Amino acid sequence: MTQYQGYLLDLDGTMYRGDEVLPGGADLVRRLVEAGIPYRFITNNSSKTPEEAADKLTQMGIAAAADHVITSSMAAADYLLRRHGTVRVFAVGERGLFHALTRAGHQLTEDRPDVVVIGIDREITYEKLAAACLFIRDGAAFIVTNADKAIPTERGLMPGNGALAAAVETSTGQAPVVIGKPEEPLTTTAMASLNLPKEQVVLVGDNYDTDISAGFAAGIDTLMVLTGLTSREELTQKQQQPDYVVDDLTEWEVVT
Structure with missing residues (x-):
């Protein structure tokens, strides 16, 4: 298993489902904090501010501050500035x-x-x-x-x-x-925030067509977690496979 220096984490279906914390999500973030490994939550949801998204995570027991969150709205604003x-x-x-x-x-x-x-x-x-x-x-x-x-x-x-x-x-x-996943601008903004080479980053998500495909497009390793939209059966039908697949995030080991 590769030692990653940064993590991009999807939210809905990966960290939580509605108001329910999914298995291993909070613990994964805790292990990243303890190891000093930077992470960003990336979401296609454009409706919330980063402060609001971080507040929801914090209330669920998931360590988050506003600067951990990259939304598609933030990436749109960044894209316009760059272009x-x-x-x-x-x-x-x-x-x-x-x-x-x-x-x-x-x-x-x-x-x-x-x-x-x-x-x-x-x-x-x-x-x-x-x-x-x-x-x-x-x-x-x-x-x-x-x-x-x-x-x-x-x-x-x-x-x-x-x-x-x-x-x-x-x-x-x-x-x-x-702007949002699976297109590149959202991951581009998130990667700039991490300031790490793409070889040192893994993208974690539950939706093959948005999360995992975004990793493919950006050249980032991918971890598929089967707690959300894409089932194992659906995944077997895909031509390009993620680098790792777990039933839930309790199975993932943070290598330091």
């Missing part, structure tokens, strides 16, 4: 997205934006989608925090950000730049 500098943004989303964009120095506007950024918005309206379409047709760049078509809730699978973005893409004919 365009500070820009005028029309943002469709929730608190986490607005917080990340303004903290990075971007200006939120409803008048002639340079960029339209769409994150999950559980108070979406036709007018918000219409405005996004008009701005994109007028030349604004089109960014989405993530392309998840559905999100798990207590009520079942609900429309995800990918469903909202699809309406805008269908109307405008313009495909967006996707």
Whole structure:
């Protein structure tokens, strides 16, 4: 087993499911803290600030501070800085997205934006989608925090950000730049935060199509944990396999 100097950890399905802590998650983080190994929680969820995400983890007994969390909103703000500098943004989303964009120095506007950024918005309206379409047709760049078509809730699978973005893409004919897993921008931001060579980092996740595929795209070793979305049976059907597979995180040894 390789000695890794840094960890990228998915949240839902890996660390917890809803309000339930999954086996081994809190203990893995405790062992990383004791070994002095840096880690980042990476999530496609654009709705929460890093402080809010860290607070939820802390309440579950998982050691976390805001600087341990990298959200797709933060990665979107970082992507815009790297590609365009500070820009005028029309943002469709929730608190986490607005917080990340303004903290990075971007200006939120409803008048002639340079960029339209769409994150999950559980108070979406036709007018918000219409405005996004008009701005994109007028030349604004089109960014989405993530392309998840559905999100798990207590009520079942609900429309995800990918469903909202699809309406805008269908109307405008313009495909967006996707920030979240499995695309590279989120892992790029997280890796920059760790400041380690990719050979020294492992990405841990439960969803083959987002987490594990993000590791493949970034050239990072991957650990598949079978506590979430992807089952062992589904995994056997995949052509490219993760570097490691465990039933839950109690089986994973932190090598120091």
